[in-house]
Amino acid sequence: MASTAGNDNQPHDFRQTAWDSRWMRPPSPGEDLRQPGPRTPPDPGFTVTGPAWSLPPEPSPGEWQAASATSPPVPGQSPPPGSGPSGPAGPPWSWPPSPPSVLPPGEGRVSAGSPGDWRMVPPPPPPRFDESHPSWPRDAIAPVPFTGPAPVPSVLPPGEGRVSAGSPGDWRMVPSPPPPRFDEAHPSWPRDAIAPVPFTGPVPVTGTVTGSMPIPATGPRYPFASQATHVDPAPMTGPVPTAGLAPSLGPARSDTGPGVVVPSSSLPVPAERTGPLATGAGTGPRPAMGTGPLDVTPLARLGGSAVGRQAGRPAFQPNLRRRPGGPRRRSEPAVVSVDNNRCHLYAICQQEAPSSFLLADDHRLYYDASPPSHQMASVRQAARLCPMQAITLENGAR
């Protein structure tokens, strides 16, 4: 079946029309590029000191409806005069570019001026996660009168592949960014900028540790060979104390009252990162109290299902070896890997890409090692925002 070009039901394909920004257009003849663009007052209610804003004239909603009903705005095409939100006075290129990422004026905006007007029902929180994420019982809760001063914004944060409301009842996809053009690891790191410092620390000896908090009770401890904290209880008067004048006192143990004197004693030292759970060279994350074994397992190894995968395996693959028993492995190469030693289970990745990462109740991170291409944008964002920078994408993973 031939595909219909310009089908309105289809999400707008980004690759066919370039990102229609204000800089992707040729300059109009009389325009001076060096001048800053038109100055626009901030949003109403955005309080900065100064005289009050005069609001720009708002097009009536009927105008919007009529404009979009007769001719859906084609990106790059100039609007019918007077129908754009910026009006005829605006520059010629300020017709909404391909992602209609702002609401029509008046929708969801609340004037912050009069506090008595807060009777507005807040719109539901923006669909920040995938629809599959069962986090908020959206339909289950009836709207409540909103009393606080904070409106839930109806403007979505810009993001990749988020859905944004162009006008009420009119949903379009924000085009996802184009794939990066080259795969390149960040070549910039000056590796030898800091000379490695020789390790001059103390040598571990074994013994018991008397610490009580979430430290494993066994493990090596270091001899405590240093001087303790010195706190001088005398009020500072007169000349500068010379060396050796003040008596050496013990460590200040409590934070109440000045200069608590405690006999100098050897303090126990937190055990090194060689608890019973962290195996290996002891450089891994220190397991916290109460968490189970810290492990990172690709879904593929566990025979997990292909989350959100579009196309199944082709019916016939001559090279595919069938192994009896055991989970069937994916034939795709893994592009995502998570460093077991680095990941500290902050779950930022699950926030960013909930269909590719899952932090389960067993305190393991399950992830899709070869996510489908339409998930790669969010997986890349997860890799960018991972606090421990534990997520690696093969060859840039476009």
Add this chain to the structure above:
Amino acid sequence: MTRPRPRPDIAHALARVGWARIEHRPRPHSVVIAGAGIAGLRAAERLRERGFDGQIVFVGEEPHKPYNRTPLSKQLLARTGRLGDLKLPVFSDLDAIWRLGTRALGLDVARNRLLLARGEEVEYDGLVIATGVEARHLPGTPLWSDHVWTLRDMTDARGLSRRLADGARHIAVIGTGFIGCEIASSLRGRGLDVTVIGRGGALMSSAIGKQVGGLMTRLHRNNQVALLLGRNPVRWATADSLTERPRSGAGVSIWLDDGGRVDADVAVVAVGALPATRWLQGSGLDVTDGVLTGPTTHAVYMDGTTPVLAPSVVAAGDVARWPNLLFDWTPRRVEHWITASEHGQAAADALLLGPDQASAFTPTPRFWTEQFGVRLQGVGRPGLADACCLAEGSTKSLEFVAVYTRQGVVVGAVSANAGVRLLEYADLIGWPLDAPTPAGMPAPRTPMATV
């Protein structure tokens, strides 16, 4: 085979037209990014992802390309990480011009110029201000000394770790914010003595409140960090000073306002940060406590006395003060790494779309910190809250989620060792806790316990 040639006069006319076209070719657009930090890097990456094919110029004061600052106080100081861990992934070809080691000295908004040293001017079509913050100076502190350090960038981290490797046994940390507490935890993990001197009553209480801050204070105390809270340093003496000498053997002596004295080998001052906006003084931008921007990250320019949005200047990262409409219209700064990344991306979008089309930047601020093996993680702005309650878990085992409300509306949540649980609480932000139970839902049975 010869091509038929046009008449000579026509050939000349064609050539002239060709030259004129080349001469009047539109200049390639250029975006200048002031401050080569994470926010600037993510802005450049997003520009390329959106298909911007002009020039991208980074003007960065540090001699390094953008790197990850967050391990400086954690893995690097604790010696559990390597320098390579500071590397940041970039998923598109930036193809940028790197003016590293170059400080931006001024800005001419009307002429679209960035002023550099030696009178150099860089013209831009779009400017991303991402100069971040610089460590705050405590008045009277001998920061010139080899025994007193701050921790903000790699130079500091390198100098501090050299100093520590030089036989330091006892470190005094001034400041009870996130960075000060992380330094204490990292150094304690190395077996060094740590004394924390701070103004507040509990650690990190300005960011995460008194209750959770109190729990963290207990954690630090149980790990033998000497805490001197509610005190300020009033007088300093360092071993390399000519006038004021500390006790023999100590590198630095700090007198406190309650009369006590702390002798240490090294002192680290971590008393917060101030936005790096001195270079913007006199540029017409509003730079009281950071670059003021609108909700779309476009900078506010004072045109005479009228504030207007500058369409070609955006600010992102720690330096920007903007109203997060998720909470209210009050512009505030956020000093979180994840937010800085998202802010850079939003600023790039806003620059391409212009103030009319760009949508408001309304992220949920997210932060994390790890101290003594406790992963503390937060969403929203717990610092704005006037009440805090324990939502689930137990504080004894330090595995819990606490919810922060302001006038009954949830503004944030903090979890300890329970990162996944926090996901749901992020959606709660902006909603009142005491919403009437809708029909068809079982009423909650137990009221929430207070921490």
